[in-house]
Amino acid sequence: MPQPATATPPAFVTADPTWADRVRASFARQGAMATLGARLAAVEPGYCAIELTPRPEVAQQHGYVHAGVIAAIVDSAGGYAGFTLFPADSSVLSVEFKLNLLAPAQGERLVAEGFVVKPGRRLCIVRGEVHAEDRGRRTLVALMQQTLMVMHGQPDP
Amino acid sequence: MPQPATATPPAFVTADPTWADRVRASFARQGAMATLGARLAAVEPGYCAIELTPRPEVAQQHGYVHAGVIAAIVDSAGGYAGFTLFPADSSVLSVEFKLNLLAPAQGERLVAEGFVVKPGRRLCIVRGEVHAEDRGRRTLVALMQQTLMVMHGQPDP
Amino acid sequence: MPQPATATPPAFVTADPTWADRVRASFARQGAMATLGARLAAVEPGYCAIELTPRPEVAQQHGYVHAGVIAAIVDSAGGYAGFTLFPADSSVLSVEFKLNLLAPAQGERLVAEGFVVKPGRRLCIVRGEVHAEDRGRRTLVALMQQTLMVMHGQPDP
Amino acid sequence: MPQPATATPPAFVTADPTWADRVRASFARQGAMATLGARLAAVEPGYCAIELTPRPEVAQQHGYVHAGVIAAIVDSAGGYAGFTLFPADSSVLSVEFKLNLLAPAQGERLVAEGFVVKPGRRLCIVRGEVHAEDRGRRTLVALMQQTLMVMHGQPDP
Numbered sequence: 032m033p034q035p036a037t038a039t040p041p042a043f044v045t046a047d048p049t050w051a052d053r054v055r056a057s058f059a060r061q062g063a064m065a066t067l068g069a070r071l072a073a074v075e076p077g078y079c080a081i082e083l084t085p086r087p088e089v090a091q092q093h094g095y096v097h098a099g100v101i102a103a104i105v106d107s108a109g110g111y112a113g114f115t116l117f118p119a120d121s122s123v124l125s126v127e128f129k130l131n132l133l134a135p136a137q138g139e140r141l142v143a144e145g146f147v148v149k150p151g152r153r154l155c156i157v158r159g160e161v162h163a164e165d166r167g168r169r170t171l172v173a174l175m176q177q178t179l180m181v182m183h184g185q186p187d188p
Numbered sequence: 189m190p191q192p193a194t195a196t197p198p199a200f201v202t203a204d205p206t207w208a209d210r211v212r213a214s215f216a217r218q219g220a221m222a223t224l225g226a227r228l229a230a231v232e233p234g235y236c237a238i239e240l241t242p243r244p245e246v247a248q249q250h251g252y253v254h255a256g257v258i259a260a261i262v263d264s265a266g267g268y269a270g271f272t273l274f275p276a277d278s279s280v281l282s283v284e285f286k287l288n289l290l291a292p293a294q295g296e297r298l299v300a301e302g303f304v305v306k307p308g309r310r311l312c313i314v315r316g317e318v319h320a321e322d323r324g325r326r327t328l329v330a331l332m333q334q335t336l337m338v339m340h341g342q343p344d345p
Numbered sequence: 346m347p348q349p350a351t352a353t354p355p356a357f358v359t360a361d362p363t364w365a366d367r368v369r370a371s372f373a374r375q376g377a378m379a380t381l382g383a384r385l386a387a388v389e390p391g392y393c394a395i396e397l398t399p400r401p402e403v404a405q406q407h408g409y410v411h412a413g414v415i416a417a418i419v420d421s422a423g424g425y426a427g428f429t430l431f432p433a434d435s436s437v438l439s440v441e442f443k444l445n446l447l448a449p450a451q452g453e454r455l456v457a458e459g460f461v462v463k464p465g466r467r468l469c470i471v472r473g474e475v476h477a478e479d480r481g482r483r484t485l486v487a488l489m490q491q492t493l494m495v496m497h498g499q500p501d502p
Numbered sequence: 503m504p505q506p507a508t509a510t511p512p513a514f515v516t517a518d519p520t521w522a523d524r525v526r527a528s529f530a531r532q533g534a535m536a537t538l539g540a541r542l543a544a545v546e547p548g549y550c551a552i553e554l555t556p557r558p559e560v561a562q563q564h565g566y567v568h569a570g571v572i573a574a575i576v577d578s579a580g581g582y583a584g585f586t587l588f589p590a591d592s593s594v595l596s597v598e599f600k601l602n603l604l605a606p607a608q609g610e611r612l613v614a615e616g617f618v619v620k621p622g623r624r625l626c627i628v629r630g631e632v633h634a635e636d637r638g639r640r641t642l643v644a645l646m647q648q649t650l651m652v653m654h655g656q657p658d659p
Contacts, residue, residue, distance in 0.1 A: 033544070033546070033549055033551070033615065033617075035508070035615070035617050035629065035631055036631055036633060036640070036642060037506070037631060037645070040505070040506075060248075060249040061247065061248050061249050061254060062243075062244040062245045062247040062254075063245070063246050063247055063248060063253075063254035063256065063257050064254075065245075066223060066224070066245045066246060067223070073504070075504070078504055080504070087219040088219045088220070088222075089219060089220050089223060090218065090219040090220060091217075091218050091220060091264075092214045092215075092217040092218050092279070092344055093279070093344070093345070096220075097218060097219075097220035097221075097260060097263075097264075098259075098260075098282045098285075099220060099256065099257070099259045099260020099261065099262075099263045100220050102255075102259035102260065103254060103255075103256020103257060103259065103260060104256065105256075106254075106255050106256045106259065107256065122249070122250070124289070125255045125289050126288070126289060126440075126468065126492060127286065127287060127289060127441065127492055128255075128286070128287060129284065129285070129286035129287075129443055129600040129647055130259075130284060130286075131283070131284040131627050131647060132282050132283060133620045133627055134620075144504065144506070146504075146506050148604070148642070148645060149604045149605075149642065153467070153494075154494075156602050156604055156645065158506065158645070160506055160507055160508060162507060169507070171619070171620065174508070174619060174627065174629070174647060176600055176602060176645060176646075176647045178440060178492065178602065180467075180468075187249055187250070188250070190387070190389070190392055190394070190458065190460075192458070192460050192472065193474055193476060193483070193485060194349070194474060194485065194488070230347070232347070235347055237347070283625065283649060284649055286443040288470050288490060288492065290462070290463045290470055291463075301347065301349070303347075303349050305447070305485070305488060306447045306448075306485065310624070310651075311597065311651075313445050313447055313488065315349065315488070317349055317351060319350060326350070328350060328462070328463065331351070331462060331470065331472070333443055333445060333488060333489075333490045335597060335598055335649065337624075371563045372563075374562075374563040375561065375562050375563050375568060376557075376558040376559045376561040377559070377561060377562060377568035377571050379559075380537060380538070380560060400533075401533040402534070402536075403533060403534050403537060404531075404532065404533040404534060405532050405534060405578075406528045406529075406531040406532050406593070406658055407593070407658070407659070411532060411533075411534035411574060411577075411578075412573075412574075412577050412596045412599075413534060413570065413573045413574020413576075413577045413578065414534050414574060416569075416573035416574065416577065416599075416601075417568060417569075417570020417574060418570065419570075420568075420569050420570045420573065421562075421568075421570065436563070436564070439569045439603050440602070441600065441601060441603060442569075442600070442601060443598065443599070443600040444573075444598060444599060444600075445597070446596050446597060446598060501563055501564070502564070
């Protein structure tokens with residue numbers, strides 16, 4: 032069975048040695064992540080994971096995690112995956128994203144992951160996946176494709 | 189200057205006289221909307237508006253409303269726009285949506301609106317817009333295109 | 346019934362008086378449009394229409410116009426809608442687009458229209474619609490949302 | 503470096519032993535593929551590849567393969583990837599797709615691949631990639647995310 036070429040992300044080269052600190056500081060400033068109870072789970076060059084515990088406060092009408100909350104954590108995961116590769120004096124902006132919802136989001140933990148597919152000087156293309164974990168089982172609940180913009184000369188405050 | 193044909197939405201015919209009550213009851217069950225401080229602002233056949241007051245608890249790292257929070261309110265607005273046209277014994281599911289972010293979301297009030305473009309027996313296609321209002325000025329901050337699924341025989345609990 | 350704010354596109358201001366000639370010359374260089382039998386039907390500031398006659402050479406397996414052919418004409422219509430507003434020494438690039446297929450594309454004529462929603466210095470956001478015309482009846486067959494890039498300093502050859 | 507879980511597609515189980523013949527027969531009926539000069543390159547359960555030789559007849563204004571032509575081959579590749587898993591008395595319909603263009607499409611050969619991510623009874627979610635091959639080098643030129651519908655009881659003619 033053929034494999035997607037994007038299966039094995041390339042080894043990305045960072046432009047600024049403080050990439051991990053910059054991502055952590057920026058994430059900490061996102062009030063929305065705190066309100067939703069989302070936590071930064073992992074950050075590597077071209078990669079970021081954000082986790083969330085499903086609970087009624089982030090649910091839609093059937094008790095599953097709301098599609099918009101899934102969007103929020105995977106948009107941030109994608110944005111910070113890209114941000115790891117940006118230069119020091121820049122910030123990151125989501126131009127657009129597209130999200131497919133594949134299965135009800137429930138269980139012990141949601142993990143949203145962003146994977147840079149193509150970094151660029153101005154735009155950066157990212158893929159995202161959200162998995163629900165429950166009693167040792169992992170289910171893909173959402174799939175994302177995202178465009179980021181590198182805001183040169185506009186570092187985070 | 190030509191106008192989009194979708195500019196004037198058709199006069200939709202509802203399938204169930206309790207559509208407004210069903211939307212209100214379903215919205216009230218969305219814990220995520222309460223957590224974000226979103227309120228149901230209007231509901232009409234094929235249309236729904238949800239409002240949100242920008243504040244640090246729903247912000248991203250620069251203080252603007254987080255793209256995922258924008259996604260959450262416009263996904264719900266779109267979903268309920270569609271739901272007004274669904275039969276009584278059904279519920280609504282977001283299959284996918286695509287969101288473009290056009291301007292920083294800030295000001296006194298955000299209004300997310302969903303407009304049904306094409307209702308169908310199984311799928312329903314919806315457009316969404318999010319505007320920021322500030323001192324009498326209205327700015328388009330996001331544009332959405334969404335696919336809903338009609339879940340026949342599976343009414344909300 | 347509320348109307349989308351994007352219903353009435355603003356009166357756009359062009360940056361270069363030769364916008365119509367530039368679009369026509371660029372369209373004429375698109376070999377793919379000639380191969381598909383697509384014709385430039387109208388161009389105005391922030392707007393472009395491209396038409397196509399449905400026939401077996403552009404069909405999918407059931408005889409309707411192929412989704413990819415619909416994508417081709419509405420991507421070009423959107424791109425040239427944006428291009429009318431770009432400066433003289435620039436060219437246009439599609440960053441991404443999203444297309445919903447709403448009904449079988451058949452009949453006497455397809456018309457793909459692009460409407461600029463938000464022009465910008467680097468990016469330009471466009472909406473697209475494709476209608477099928479048949480015996481005086483018009484059916485919306487596809488809906489698009491698109492991001493263009495302004496390639497400054499890189500005019501068409 | 504973490505890998506996307508969708509990197510290794512599952513071993514899909516087909517519902518109908520004639521899946522390969524059905525795909526080939528359906529592809530042969532797509533007049534648009536013949537007009538564009540696209541060829542079926544490979545088909546496996548949950549996977550399909552379509553190839554195209556870049557040439558002026560499928561180009562946009564700068565001589566690269568038109569985004570809409572890229573859309574056409576990757577939409578077909580995705581659709582047939584899904585179709586391999588559909589039951590015998592069904593056909594396939596593209597509900598929507600989203601395409602990011604990553605690099606100019608040029609070279610000796612374009613290969614569009616569709617990979618099923620999640621098959622379902624009614625909907626099927628597919629990822630797509632398009633690579634350009636030139637003198638032994640492979641460049642990712644486009645990335646797609648697609649929703650298909652299973653049309654039960656409506657086999658191809």
